[in-house]
Amino acid sequence: MSKVQQGLPTLEAGRGAGAVAWLKAHPNIVRAASVIVFFGYWEWAARDMSPLFMTYPSAIFRAAWAITANGELPQAFLASLWPFAIGLFISIVGGIALGVLIAQFWFLEYVLDPFLNALYAIPRVALVPLIILWAGLETTGKVTILVSIAIFPVIINTYAGIKDVRGGLLEIGKAYGATESQIFFKIILPASVPYIMAGVRLAVGLAIIGMVVAEFFTAITGLGGLIVNYSNSFATAKLFVPIIVIGLLGVALTEFVMWIERRLSRWRALERERF
Amino acid sequence: MAGATVLDIAGGRPGADPTSAPPMVAVRNVTKRFRTRARSGEPDVMVALDRVSMDIDEGELVSLLGASGCGKTTLLRILAGLVKHDEGSVVVQGTTVREPRRDLCMVFQNFGLLPWRTVIANVAFPLELDRMGRAEREEVAARYIETVGLKGFERHYPHELSGGMQQRVGIARALTRKPLVLLMDEPFAALDAQTRESLQEDFLRIWKDLRTTVIFVTHSIDEALVMSDRVMIFTPRPGRLRRTIESPFGPDRVDRDVRALPDFARCRQEIRQMLREEPQ
Ligand SMILES: Nc1ncnc2c1ncn2[C@@H]1O[C@H](COP(=O)(O)OP(=O)(O)OP(=O)(O)O)[C@@H](O)[C@H]1O
Ligand SMILES: [Mg+2]
Numbered sequence: 001m002s003k004v005q006q007g008l009p010t011l012e013a014g015r016g017a018g019a020v021a022w023l024k025a026h027p028n029i030v031r032a033a034s035v036i037v038f039f040g041y042w043e044w045a046a047r048d049m050s051p052l053f054m055t056y057p058s059a060i061f062r063a064a065w066a067i068t069a070n071g072e073l074p075q076a077f078l079a080s081l082w083p084f085a086i087g088l089f090i091s092i093v094g095g096i097a098l099g100v101l102i103a104q105f106w107f108l109e110y111v112l113d114p115f116l117n118a119l120y121a122i123p124r125v126a127l128v129p130l131i132i133l134w135a136g137l138e139t140t141g142k143v144t145i146l147v148s149i150a151i152f153p154v155i156i157n158t159y160a161g162i163k164d165v166r167g168g169l170l171e172i173g174k175a176y177g178a179t180e181s182q183i184f185f186k187i188i189l190p191a192s193v194p195y196i197m198a199g200v201r202l203a204v205g206l207a208i209i210g211m212v213v214a215e216f217f218t219a220i221t222g223l224g225g226l227i228v229n230y231s232n233s234f235a236t237a238k239l240f241v242p243i244i245v246i247g248l249l250g251v252a253l254t255e256f257v258m259w260i261e262r263r264l265s266r267w268r269a270l271e272r273e274r275f
Numbered sequence: 276m277a278g279a280t281v282l283d284i285a286g287g288r289p290g291a292d293p294t295s296a297p298p299m300v301a302v303r304n305v306t307k308r309f310r311t312r313a314r315s316g317e318p319d320v321m322v323a324l325d326r327v328s329m330d331i332d333e334g335e336l337v338s339l340l341g342a343s344g345c346g347k348t349t350l351l352r353i354l355a356g357l358v359k360h361d362e363g364s365v366v367v368q369g370t371t372v373r374e375p376r377r378d379l380c381m382v383f384q385n386f387g388l389l390p391w392r393t394v395i396a397n398v399a400f401p402l403e404l405d406r407m408g409r410a411e412r413e414e415v416a417a418r419y420i421e422t423v424g425l426k427g428f429e430r431h432y433p434h435e436l437s438g439g440m441q442q443r444v445g446i447a448r449a450l451t452r453k454p455l456v457l458l459m460d461e462p463f464a465a466l467d468a469q470t471r472e473s474l475q476e477d478f479l480r481i482w483k484d485l486r487t488t489v490i491f492v493t494h495s496i497d498e499a500l501v502m503s504d505r506v507m508i509f510t511p512r513p514g515r516l517r518r519t520i521e522s523p524f525g526p527d528r529v530d531r532d533v534r535a536l537p538d539f540a541r542c543r544q545e546i547r548q549m550l551r552e553e554p555q
Contacts, residue, residue, distance in 0.1 A: 168387065175355055175381040176401045177374075186403070190391050267391045270434045 055237040060244075063237040072226070073241060080211055080222030083139050087146030088207045092200055095151045099158025099196075104184070116155065124149045124210075128217050137218040145218070146210035153202035161195025162188055194265040201257045208250045297369070298330035299488045300354070300456060305363035307349055307514075322513035323349045326363070329507060329516060331456075336482055336489040338499035338506045342550065346514025347492045351460050354490065355381055368455055377405070380449035382459040386441040388433040388448075394420060395429040398447045405452075412451075419447040422481060439470035446478065456488045463498065475501055479529045496546050500524070501533055508549050518549055 023030055039057050046056040055063075067073045102109040102116075128145055135141040165188050173183040215224025223242040230239040262269075307324040323346040331337050339347045352358040354365060356375040365372045367379060380401070381387075388397050395416050396403075402412035420429055423443040433441055442462055449457055463471040479502065482489060493499050499506045500522065508518045523542055524533045533539055 168383075168385065169389070171357070172383070172387045172389065172400075174357060175375055175383075175387075176404055177377055178404050182404055186400075187389065190389070193391070267432055267434065270432065271390050 051236060052234045053236065055240065059237040060240045063235075064241045064244075067226075067238055067241060073245070076222050076226045076242065077245065080215065080224070083142040083146065083214065083222075084207060084211045086139070087143040087210065088150065088204065090143065090147050091150040091203050091207060092154055094147070095154025095199065095203065096158050096196060098151075099155045099199075100162065100189075102155075103159045103162035116152075119148070120152050120156075125213060128213065132218055141218050142211075142214040145214040146207055149210035149213070150203045150207040153206065154196070154199040157195045157199025157202075158192065161192025164195065165191045194261075194268045197257070197261040197264055201254060201261060204253045204257055205250060208246060208253075212246065296333070299333040299335070299368055300329075300331040300490070301364075301366045302327060302329045302350075302354075303364045303366075304328055305350070305353060305360045305365060307346070307353065307358070307360045324353075324360070325513035325515050327514070327516045328363075329519070331488060331490065333488055334486045335504050336479075336491060336502060338503035339490065339492045339509060340494065340496065340499040340506050340546070340550075341509030341514075342494065342511055344514075345509040345511035347494075347509060348460055349514070351381075351458050351490065351492050354456070355379055355458050377401075377452055378455040380452055380454035380457055382442070382445050382449050382457065382462045384461040384464055386433070386438070386445045386465075388441055388444055390433050393430050393432055394425060394436070394444050397433065397444055398451060400448060401452050415451055416447070419450045420444075422450065422484075423447045424477060437470070438466050439474055442466065442474060443477075446481070450481075450485070450487075454487060456490060459489065459491045461492050461494065464493070464495075471498075476530075478502075483526075483529045496543050496550075497534070500539060500542055500546070501528070506546065508546065510550070520546070 043056045043058060046054045051059070064073070098112075102112055124145075127148060131144050131148065132141050135144040169187050169191055170183060173187045178186065211222070212224040212227070215222045216228060219225075220228050223246055226242040227239060230236075230242075304326045305324055305328070306322070306326055308320050308322050311319050311321050327346075327350060329337075339350060341347055349358065353360045354367075354372065356372045356379065367376070370376075372379070389400065392400065395413055398420055399412040399416035402415060407415075417429060420426060423446050425440060425443050425447070428436065428440065433444065436444070442465075445462070463474050466474065475498065491499075491502055493502070504522050504526070506520045506522065507516055508520065509515065510517045522528065523538050524531075524536065
């Protein structure tokens with residue numbers, strides 16, 4: 001008898017714990033439910049609010065459809081893409097080149113690092129008016145703003161990666177009679193790839209910020225320009241569309257870089273797992 | 276008195292005969308000093324190697340044995356051309372060693388593999404530095420990978436292999452250039468006892484086939500006795516070559532377990548005694 005009485009509460013507790021464990025094991029179901037509830041509540045609660053200040057999911061969806069169909073969104077997207085691509089390319093290639101140079105040549109390091117440190121310390125947004133003054137409102141200005149924001153993590157990570165190459169690895173090259181350039185291309189550079197890729201991933205995120213900042217403050221074009229125009233005309237539903245597109249662009253690019261990063265840095269992750 | 280020892284203190288050995296071929300490696304009065312900072316902050320000099328001389332014949336496998344800090348690694352790095360010595364000379368096959376040479380190849384204690392390269396790319400690395408074409412160097416590399424018993428692991432990465440297998444890769448890499456002298460710095464010290472013994476056996480067999488000259492650093496008396504034709508005993512502070520001992524087991528130690536021989540324990544005891552001798 002006492003056995004049953006003791007057993008009953010445990011059984012009930014067990015059932016509850018089972019449901020919790022099940023939810024814990026299926027995080028995507030919890031996430032999906034959370035998003036659905038959020039959108040449902042938004043749709044229901046925001047319908048009666050003034051469309052000047054608030055909007056709701058189905059209105060955003062209709063707005064997205066409308067500005068895609070009339071060409072506004074695709075045009076803005078392409079207008080953003082061009083300076084973005086140039087700026088990101090310069091940030092990556094230029095950042096790696098600068099990082100390599102200051103890591104390899106002490107003289108360049110001493111010459112350049114006061115300026116790099118100063119630029120890094122100033123919030124780059126504060127430089128935007130100056131950049132506009134010197135580089136103008138068009139593509140050159142936009143690319144310059146973007147690069148000034150996105151290039152630093154690439155420089156810093158490349159530098160750190162090269163400085164972190166273990167003496168033991170360099171000794172292998174020396175012992176086997178590698179030339180200076182062979183040591184650089186066959187040992188130092190591949191050994192720093194994981195660092196450099198982490199820098200590139202950070203640069204992608206910052207480049208998107210740089211793009212939007214540039215479009216806010218220079219010639220009002222692209223996705224950032226859409227945000228400014230729609231907000232000035234209180235087209236709140238439309239305003240959400242470029243914001244969402246920018247978010248999706250960020251997620252897609254970061255995922256892409258992380259995929260490359262995983263492929264190139266696989267040896268490092270596995271090495272870490274082991275030791 | 277001399278008859279009481281099993282070990283033959285080298286001197287009258289055939290290699291020292293003036294009519295025979297010149298030695299493969301000739302080390303003459305090599306001295307190496309390091310500047311160190313003493314506790315007072317005053318710069319101080321420590322003598323890592325004090326007038327070390329030795330001759331090593333072609334095809335010989337010689338061990339450098341001694342306690343930690345007696346300059347074994349320093350001597351090996353001087354032989355490899357990685358470190359400059361202060362006095363004396365190092366000549367390998369008639370040419371003075373001044374910088375790393377293609378015909379002197381190193382095997383490292385911590386294996387020294389490039390972790391982002393597969394086994395075959397690691398083994399082919401020296402040939403890649405020599406600008407040999409890809410197909411050709413991979414063919415050579417594959418051959419030596421088979422020699423060290425790693426056939427089938429060509430496309431694996433170092434971290435996918437055990438320590439013993441990684442050092443086999445290190446040995447294969449050193450062999451690809453067909454070196455005159457193989458320099459090995461405690462190559463098996465990082466391995467567990469069983470793996471170490473199987474690598475010792477396999478390496479002796481490879482050495483017997485290839486007949487390369489080998490200089491082998493170790494601080495294990497057993498390993499020195501199992502592996503080498505001659506054992507050179509070093510003592511520290513300053514690093515000096517104390518004694519050179521002929522192996523009592525000769526070339527037929529390969530493929531045989533010399534550890535089981537009655538002489539083995541006595542040799543080991545005598546060497547231990549020598550290592551303990553106070554430097555005069
Ligand atoms: N670059 C260096 N600068 C200063 N001192 C050094 C340097 N390299 C070696 N030494 C010193 O020289 C001595 C010999 O060192 P070495 O590494 O050759 O010893 P070892 O016989 O290989 O020892 P172990 O068995 O521990 O490897 C040591 O006292 C060491 O501290
Ligand atoms: Mg050593």
